[in-house]
Amino acid sequence: MFIQVDRATKRYKSGDVETIGIQQATLELAKGDIGVILGPSGSGKSTLLNMIGGIDRVDSGKIIINGINICAMHEKELTEYRRKQVGFIFQAYHLISHLTVQENIEMISQISENPLPMDHVLSAVGLTDKANRFPRELSGGEQQRVAIARSVIKNPQVLLCDEITGALDYASSIQVLEMIQEINRTYGTTVLLITHNQAIAAMANNVYQFRSGEVTEVRTNSQPVDARGIVW
Amino acid sequence: MVLNNAVWRTIKEQKGQYVGLILIIILACFGFVSFGMLGTNLQTVCDAYAKQTVQEDLQFETMQSLGDLRAIGDAVHATIEESRSYDEVFEGRTLRVFSENHSVNRPALLEGTPLSDGHILIDPQYAKSNTLRIGDPLTVAGKHFEIAGFVALADYTYITKNASDLINDSKSFGVAVITRNDFSANVQADSIRYVVKFLDGSKDVFTQGALLKKYLREHRIGIDYANWSYALNNARINTPVLKTKSVKAFSAVMPIMLLLASCVMIGLIVRRLIKTQAGQIGTLYALGYRKSELIRHYLRYPLVISVVGAVVGTILGIWVYPTLLIYYLAYFPMPIESATLVPGIIAWGLILPFMLLIPFSFFVIWNILKSSPISLMRGEMSVRKPSWLERSLKLGKVSFSLKFMLREQLRSLPQLFFLMVAIAFVTVFLNVGMIIKHSFDALASEGIKSTFDYQYEYLFKQPIQSPVPSGTEPLDVVFVQSDQNKQQQIELIGIQERSSFIHLLDGEGNPLDVDHQDAVILSKSLVKSLHADVGSFITFTETNVTDKSFTLKVTAITTSPTGAQVFVPLATLNQIVGLPFGSYAVLISNYGNVPVSKDQRYTMRSLHESSGNMQNMLQQVMAAVYVMMFVSILIALVLIYVIASITVQENQAQISLMKVFGYRMHEIKSMILNPSGVGVVLGYMLGIPVTLYVTQGVYQQIMDSMNLTMSIQVNGWYFLVGFVLVYGTFECSKLMCISRISRVSMSETLMVGRE
Ligand SMILES: Nc1ncnc2c1ncn2[C@@H]1O[C@H](COP(=O)(O)OP(=O)(O)O)[C@@H](O)[C@H]1O
Numbered sequence: 001m002f003i004q005v006d007r008a009t010k011r012y013k014s015g016d017v018e019t020i021g022i023q024q025a026t027l028e029l030a031k032g033d034i035g036v037i038l039g040p041s042g043s044g045k046s047t048l049l050n051m052i053g054g055i056d057r058v059d060s061g062k063i064i065i066n067g068i069n070i071c072a073m074h075e076k077e078l079t080e081y082r083r084k085q086v087g088f089i090f091q092a093y094h095l096i097s098h099l100t101v102q103e104n105i106e107m108i109s110q111i112s113e114n115p116l117p118m119d120h121v122l123s124a125v126g127l128t129d130k131a132n133r134f135p136r137e138l139s140g141g142e143q144q145r146v147a148i149a150r151s152v153i154k155n156p157q158v159l160l161c162d163e164i165t166g167a168l169d170y171a172s173s174i175q176v177l178e179m180i181q182e183i184n185r186t187y188g189t190t191v192l193l194i195t196h197n198q199a200i201a202a203m204a205n206n207v208y209q210f211r212s213g214e215v216t217e218v219r220t221n222s223q224p225v226d227a228r229g230i231v232w
Numbered sequence: 233m234v235l236n237n238a239v240w241r242t243i244k245e246q247k248g249q250y251v252g253l254i255l256i257i258i259l260a261c262f263g264f265v266s267f268g269m270l271g272t273n274l275q276t277v278c279d280a281y282a283k284q285t286v287q288e289d290l291q292f293e294t295m296q297s298l299g300d301l302r303a304i305g306d307a308v309h310a311t312i313e314e315s316r317s318y319d320e321v322f323e324g325r326t327l328r329v330f331s332e333n334h335s336v337n338r339p340a341l342l343e344g345t346p347l348s349d350g351h352i353l354i355d356p357q358y359a360k361s362n363t364l365r366i367g368d369p370l371t372v373a374g375k376h377f378e379i380a381g382f383v384a385l386a387d388y389t390y391i392t393k394n395a396s397d398l399i400n401d402s403k404s405f406g407v408a409v410i411t412r413n414d415f416s417a418n419v420q421a422d423s424i425r426y427v428v429k430f431l432d433g434s435k436d437v438f439t440q441g442a443l444l445k446k447y448l449r450e451h452r453i454g455i456d457y458a459n460w461s462y463a464l465n466n467a468r469i470n471t472p473v474l475k476t477k478s479v480k481a482f483s484a485v486m487p488i489m490l491l492l493a494s495c496v497m498i499g500l501i502v503r504r505l506i507k508t509q510a511g512q513i514g515t516l517y518a519l520g521y522r523k524s525e526l527i528r529h530y531l532r533y534p535l536v537i538s539v540v541g542a543v544v545g546t547i548l549g550i551w552v553y554p555t556l557l558i559y560y561l562a563y564f565p566m567p568i569e570s571a572t573l574v575p576g577i578i579a580w581g582l583i584l585p586f587m588l589l590i591p592f593s594f595f596v597i598w599n600i601l602k603s604s605p606i607s608l609m610r611g612e613m614s615v616r617k618p619s620w621l622e623r624s625l626k627l628g629k630v631s632f633s634l635k636f637m638l639r640e641q642l643r644s645l646p647q648l649f650f651l652m653v654a655i656a657f658v659t660v661f662l663n664v665g666m667i668i669k670h671s672f673d674a675l676a677s678e679g680i681k682s683t684f685d686y687q688y689e690y691l692f693k694q695p696i697q698s699p700v701p702s703g704t705e706p707l708d709v710v711f712v713q714s715d716q717n718k719q720q721q722i723e724l725i726g727i728q729e730r731s732s733f734i735h736l737l738d739g740e741g742n743p744l745d746v747d748h749q750d751a752v753i754l755s756k757s758l759v760k761s762l763h764a765d766v767g768s769f770i771t772f773t774e775t776n777v778t779d780k781s782f783t784l785k786v787t788a789i790t791t792s793p794t795g796a797q798v799f800v801p802l803a804t805l806n807q808i809v810g811l812p813f814g815s816y817a818v819l820i821s822n823y824g825n826v827p828v829s830k831d832q833r834y835t836m837r838s839l840h841e842s843s844g845n846m847q848n849m850l851q852q853v854m855a856a857v858y859v860m861m862f863v864s865i866l867i868a869l870v871l872i873y874v875i876a877s878i879t880v881q882e883n884q885a886q887i888s889l890m891k892v893f894g895y896r897m898h899e900i901k902s903m904i905l906n907p908s909g910v911g912v913v914l915g916y917m918l919g920i921p922v923t924l925y926v927t928q929g930v931y932q933q934i935m936d937s938m939n940l941t942m943s944i945q946v947n948g949w950y951f952l953v954g955f956v957l958v959y960g961t962f963e964c965s966k967l968m969c970i971s972r973i974s975r976v977s978m979s980e981t982l983m984v985g986r987e
């Protein structure tokens with residue numbers, strides 16, 4: 001298995017109040033597969049994704065990526081892990097407003113060992129002619145495509161997508177999902193995608209149902225559909 | 233209002249910025265109060281001293297006694313008194329002992345008991361340098377005296393051996409006073425001067441002086457007076473007055489500059505703060521808060537800073553100024569009752585920060601809060617539109633880090649601009665002292681020495697015609713004034729043709745000589761003050777003896793570091809003033825034992841001494857230069873740190889994102905903080921020409937006061953060292969910001985878009 005999460009638990013303390021992020025969550029995903037995490041708001045989906053992405057640490061349990069337990073890593077090793085293996089895409093795009101589209105992407109390519117060619121990536125997300133625009137001058141869908149290009153240019157092993165269609169209209173959403181699928185097919189990138197839109201689950205190999213910090217159900221699709229064919 | 237509880241919390245969170253800012257304000261108020269009160273107190277002390285001692289307006293010497301001083305005084309509305317002195321020389325030290333004066337330049341007792349027969353009062357600097365205490369014995373002209381106390385003499389406030397000396401050396405020269413009885417009974421005076429206090433307040437001293445001179449000449453009293461010297465031009469008397477003026481100027485200029493810098497900084501900080509809290513503000517607006525309430529809230533920040541800075545700075549100033557006063561008065565001994573507080577200065581010290589910071593902050597806050605609540609809430613200000621400059625900047629192939637750096641700068645032009653200006657100022661303060669010191673060194677070690685290339689001067693009381701001993705050269709000096717500038721005393725010097733001791737150079741460095749009888753070489757400093765040039769005719773009037781006028785045509789200008797001097801052949805000078813051929817009044821030589829016939833009265837002056845004094849003074853100056861450099865670096869550190877830490881705050885989201893994407897700490901650090909380096913480097917470069925300009929001005933002032941001309945000598949190394957210091961400061965401030973960067977958490981990124 002490429003991604004193995006074994007009874008991972010994370011609690012947040014603020015003052016006397018303790019909230020459960022995830023509780024004994026267990027999950028597995030094979031290399032090159034797409035996994036979709038479904039679940040209500042506050043059920044711990046993002047928490048889990050952040051643990052897998054190495055931006056937060058579990059209290060207990062194990063997270064093994066490509067055979068290596070990232071929970072045992074030092075801060076510096078975690079940085080290297082994020083730098084070399086992980087691509088992140090967020091609902092809120094998080095582009096840097098005073099850098100152009102191309103510069104936003106370059107910001108990642110310049111720290112990658114084997115970045116994909118810039119032209120290639122730009123045209124893959126259909127933004128070749130907008131490379132010199134600033135984020136403010138783009139639509140939401142376009143901005144999310146910049147974020148995709150940015151996370152993909154380093155050719156990551158794992159692509160983590162947190163509600164990336166949450167703020168987009170239907171057409172833009174489908175476009176974005178198609179791109180994710182395309183990346184998965186072309187580069188064999190393992191994709192873990194959070195959504196609370198049931199329909200999107202159709203494109204996954206594995207679907208994980210989350211409830212109160214736990215994976216309550218795992219389904220396997222033998223025949224994932226093309227993103228283009230998803231309707232809601 | 234709820235927000236107000238947040239003031240202290242915010243200040244604590246960003247304590248580096250606020251502490252830095254408060255430090256600058258403390259420095260400003262401290263400077264204002266301490267130097268302001270120092271200036272005012274010095275002024276008071278000088279005024280009181282002049283009054284108490286009946287300080288002279290004028291002094292002069294004559295060949296013959298003036299006779300009835302009272303009659304002359306009555307005729308010209310003045311008090312005139314004789315001032316007799318005797319130089320007691322032993323072991324290379326000179327103690328100039330005066331006979332006690334009663335009506336002009338009365339000695340002022342600083343410590344000990346009043347003067348009585350058998351006792352002597354000495355100046356405290358000499359006493360200290362030579363470890364003499366009250367009660368110690370002291371021998372003058374073979375007679376034993378007991379030191380009864382310390383004294384200040386009104387015509388020796390700045391105690392120098394020769395009137396033209398720039399620097400005092402209390403180890404080798406001091407003044408003292410004994411009673412008239414003791415003086416006439418034991419001592420043969422070797423100098424008799426007349427000291428004059430004018431009484432007619434309606435005329436200036438120069439006018440009254442001219443009247444006195446006219447009276448003396450008309451009545452043929454005295455004849456041949458020399459060294460006619462007004463107190464206003466007498467360095468021994470006016471040095472403390474001039475110092476007082478510069479202290480006062482400094483106390484106003486430096487703090488205001490610092491406060492202006494604080495204004496800009498608080499502006500940047502508050503702007504940043506409001507932007508960070510824009511969402512909150514929008515909500516408060518929506519809940520019905522008024523703009524004035526919000527403005528009042530944000531004004532609390534400059535208010536808190538000003539209160540702390542003003543109070544601490546003012547208290548420090550009040551605490552330190554007596555020490556400064558004592559330090560100054562050690563150089564210019566004058567009696568002082570006690571240091572007095574000046575309420576006006578304290579009040580201004582307390583108010584000034586508010587007067588500048590509050591209106592400025594008000595303007596900044598008011599300007600930001602103009603936005604509508606909705607746009608504030610949407611945080612539109614934090615996702616600002618790229619300016620046309622940013623948009624039109626097309627960066628094709630350059631490296632990403634360069635692009636990033638440029639974008640960062642364009643995004644925060646006001647910060648860049650402020651940093652540049654601030655660093656330029658720091659550069660000036662950092663380098664001015666060094667350059668002036670270096671120029672002085674050059675002047676002392678090469679300039680003056682190579683121009684006046686001899687060791688000893690033999691100054692005769694009267695022009696003589698004896699044969700010139702071998703190994704010496706004759707010259708003569710008369711004092712003249714020009715119609716162009718009546719206040720300036722000019723030396724007309726007759727020198728020997730092809731002099732081997734005096735080497736004058738023209739602007740190109742070629743030697744000049746008085747090689748024909750009409751040769752007239754003007755010193756560069758006179759070119760400006762007399763508006764003269766090669767070929768001009770200048771009318772001079774001989775001021776000491778004859779009041780004769782004559783016109784000379786300038787044949788050359790010398791740029792050698794000479795005073796206000798005009799050089800002509802000795803023979804020509806003798807002819808002009810009507811002295812017999814072959815007359816001279818000075819011999820210059822490298823020998824200290826030139827055979828001069830016994831009946832010629834003369835004094836010998838060694839130029840060695842004065843260059844030793846120069847070294848002494850340079851050491852004192854260096855201490856001041858180092859303090860100034862230290863303070864500049866401190867200010868630079870605070871300024872750069874505040875800017876850097878605002879930059880970190882402004883880029884929090886970006887830093888967080890960079891961490892998520894796997895940027896290493898040192899990469900983040902250099903990408904976020906290095907762009908400020910542009911401002912530092914540009915500022916320093918901008919500062920170099922400004923420094924040269926300012927330094928030239930300051931140096932010119934000093935040179936003018938010494939009647940010298942010489943431009944500054946710049947050594948590139950100083951600028952390099954200065955740059956290393958400033959850049960080191962920048963690196964330091966970066967180090968100070970690292971912890972702030974590492975504290976930015978990755979969840980910062982993830983928070984947005986949650987819920
Ligand atoms: N940094 C945090 N500090 C405190 N509580 C947190 C933090 N992150 C998440 N939580 C809490 O953990 C739970 C799971 O949150 P999250 O993983 O974001 O859910 P989801 O992404 O499924 O909506 C929630 O109750 C949330 O409030």
Ligand SMILES: [Mg+2]
Nearest residue numbers: 045046047162
């Ligand atoms: Mg979430």
